[in-house]
Amino acid sequence: MLDKVKQIAPVEAERIAKSQQDALRSIYHPRQADVIYPEIPSFDDPAQERRHRKERLVAACRAFAQHGFDYGFAGHLTVRDPEHPELYWTNPMCVHFSQVKVSNLILADHQGRVVEGEYAINRAGFVLHAAVHEAHPDIVAMCHAHTVYGTAFASLGRELDPISQDAAAFFEDHVVIREEAGQVAVEEKAGMAVCDWFKGVKAAIHQNHGLLTASRHSIESAAFWFIALERCCQQQLMIEATGIKPVLVPPDRSRYSREHVGSEYIGWLHFQPIWDQLKNTQPDMFD
Template structure:
């Protein structure tokens, strides 16, 4: 049964004061944690500048270093272009707000909490509704490796073929988690895209690359001519090169330089 109550998208439950809460708040404000929050805020800004956001919908989550059952997410009601490292909301595995804001998007919590619970290897998850990815998601199919960038996702992305409405119930996340499995990216039919990784850098760059790959696939298919996918063995070689651990931080620095030429207020401690 689909829950039709629009009010249920808002979530305002606050965690009670406790020694555990104080411990996590301290961990979330260490120099290491601040550096991660800055990256997370920058990721929101990058998606906004690329037009890959969708109003106040969409979310990027990041676990707190040394407190993996807690993660930061965007406060409900802010555009991606408004996110700063100091207005991120810290939540626990029960969906309670620990600090940083008064309200979160329940759909965001349900999706991200389910992924973090099922995938201990995932520290950061990006979910948004980019134009190309949303259009491609309506085709109900996986991406073909049609170019070098697209090879990155060869045999490492999945499709969740059922759209059950806005995710405001933990039961709705079961299919998402099962479809994602151990892969690093997911197409959600009639919905959008999701990427997950151990770092903000990889999850964000994967989202940008996946959106590009959706657009390349649709552009090729729109010609009406047969497409020519990269052979599997070659696609795997390209994927291995493109997913080397050193790629993400190297490319991230270039992206930060580009972002900083336009805006720097995502980092309030600069």
């Protein structure tokens, strides 16, 4: 299927254009032209973009391993194929995040059928991610894992408070999903119950389950905001354990922080040092 030549979907062109606009709007974009600064890549060849996305998907899995986000075979990361948007790449079933590499990624369709690759697909991953990818053509990537603090915080069934600049990045940009709470998502109706909640937000706290992030920009952005969301859950649990009510960032300042440090582009930018570190220390990623 992948040897067929297709034009990149219009939604992909819009995503690339938006990414470039985000870069220009960022307060972190350098005003000097002669300094080293990460640049969003552009591609004329879908095969090159596919390789790029697969490598970053692997790096996201390795980053999850470094942060201790593994829990048996639980956890799944996905990124849409650039040439065939009805298909998505994901990590293989029962392979530790630290052992994911380009060669063992699998390509699946929205019906959960493996189109390319030797490994099976994670049923729960298919149910949740395929439903979101199919319902939201603008979503490029998703991340989910059974983490310690995110799962603990999810049991509270409430949103994060804007306790810091970092937490403010999620202010009015995440939701709490209570549908199918606590029930293992292995039936397709579970995915349908969850997918509608991802309209216009980058993250979700699934009650009694854990964290999910989605990106209309890149797998790098989805992965970093997952890491950040887990960290924010940890910080809020630590604060609440003191019994002292924290001083919250006011709504106007929270929105200001979200706009400047909570965008898809900023998530991509945050992932760049993670990518560089992994690229230089774990070359087997590219096998």
